[in-house]
Amino acid sequence: MLRLFFSPLKAVLTSPGIRLLATRGAPRCGSHYGQKLPLLQRQYSTASEIALQSGRRAVPIPTKATERIMGRWLLVCSGTVAGAVILGGVTRLTESGLSMVDWHLIKEMKPPTSQEEWETEFQKYQQFPEFKILNHDMTLAEFKFIWYMEYSHRMWGRIVGLAYILPAAYFWRRGWLTSGMKGRVLSLCGLVCFQGLLGWYMVKSGLEEKPDSHDIPRVSQYRLAAHLGSALVLYCASLWTALSLLLPRDKLPETRQLLQLRRFAHGTAGLVFLTALSGAFVAGLDAGLVYNSFPKMGERWIPEDLFTFSPVLKNVFENPTMVQFDHRILGITTVTAITGLYFLSRRIPLPRRAKMAVATLLTVAYAQVGLGISTLLMYVPTPLAAVHQSGSLALLSVALWLMNELRRIPK
DSSP, X not given: OHHHHHHHHHHXXXXXXXXXXXXXXXXXXXXXXXXXXXXXXXXXXXXXXXXXXXXXXXXXXXXXXXXXXXXXXXXXXXXXXXXXXXXXXXXXXXXXXXXXXXXXXXXXXXXXXSHHHHHHHHHHHTTSHIIXXXXXXXXXXXXXXXXXXXXXXXXXXXXXXXXXXXXXXXXXXXXXXXXXXXXXXXXXXXXXXXXXXXHHHHHHHHHSOOTTOOSOOOOOHHHHHHHHHHHHHHHHHHXXXXXXXXXXXXXXXXXXXXXXXXXXXXXXXXXXXXXXXXXXXXXXXXXXXXXXXXXXXXXXXSOXXXXXXXXXXXXXXXXXXXXXXXXXXXXXXXXXXXXXXXXXXXXXXXXXXXXXXXXXXHHHHHHHHHHHHHHHHTTOOHHXXXXXXXXXXXXXXHHHHHHHHTOOOXX
């Protein structure tokens, strides 16, 4: 009878979990009855580790190490988004975006391989307005080039989706995400999926027959701006979160001057975003080919055909002259604001990284203005225009970096 009672009791008392609990109850000096405990036994300090050693599944708690891993992951994700934006810009500049006339998530991942498959794909393209009006003398070899440009952009979009969704599922399963991070990661993954659908919605606008229009077939500038805008939001949210996880916060004295600088930096970053977004309307309407002179537009500071459309508000989004004029004004306003921000920052004692961010922002801003003027004067060559678009992302990135350096430390 005693054997039946003491055998289970002995098994419980000698289990790994109970031994570890006994270890935690030992004196803090690291000894037990005058003997030093082994290092392996003294290192367990959390209930999750005890549960893990006793064979039960533990829920890990996010640590500084896991935050660094997630920060690097989101930094890579923001890099993939930047690559998609740049590749999308090149696709637009080479007029390749309407070469694939249908959309399939899995089926289109395999490109045509035989001559027959290429002929079939080319025949589908020939049914749509871009071929009939603009490319009616295009050869199969020329079609392959624009098809592969659009194909590369779509495949890169799928890589972006995998870069977000697969690691997010892994981190979620491992318990590395706090409740706040779970909501943010879900929002980022949802925005990636929305971005893909929005891209096809944009392409469809360029495939529609417009009997009353004799203009060159192109995608809607409104949908193009929405597509670029959502990509920029995804990029900014990913980069901001990555910087917040990776960069240590500097404790700054909350003075009135610092508050002004912080607000000024936020407003300047908003101007950078708005200027980049206005570039989508310039690209969508080919407005960069209207007035290829600077600083004047032709022979005038303010061109005569600025308000040719009716109603007046329609000119802001559909008149190529007004769209280019707005982009110029936004660019000049942005670089002026960044210059003022730089001089304001010199009156305030800032940490080294914050000073570097302000100086870098000023340098990139003037380089971006130089690229924009050169692109305009040279009639928008594809390589230079692609670099100019990349410059807008670089400028936006540095503006976010500066905002991150100036952020308030929560109490």
